[in-house]
Amino acid sequence: MPIATTQSDFRKHIKDYLDRVNEDEQTVLVARSNQRTAAIISQNQLNALLDAVNAKEDSLDYAIARDKLIDMHIIPDDPIIDSNDNYWNQFKNSEEK
Secondary structure (H helix, E strand, O other): OOEEEEHHHHHHOHHHHHHHHHHOOOOEEEEOHHHOEEEEOOHHHHHHHHHHHHOOOOOHHHHHHHHHHHHOOOOOOOOOOOOOHHHHHHHHHHHHO
């Protein structure tokens, strides 16, 4: 869950906020004037997001980037699917086409 703060509080405690971003992989939302907000994320989070955006959706690179994002709790994990006959038959049917 992101940490929200004001611009003045962020300036006063910048080291503490940046430590939380880097060490705890927290996202800090800084409220600015005119109802604008800036988000501070770690370089690791940014790299994982960029890897996922730039990879082809069905590629190994995308799967790896997606796993990183799940591990960082940026995106939710996939629900567990029961592997019954209907589940496996959908793949047989698609191969036969």
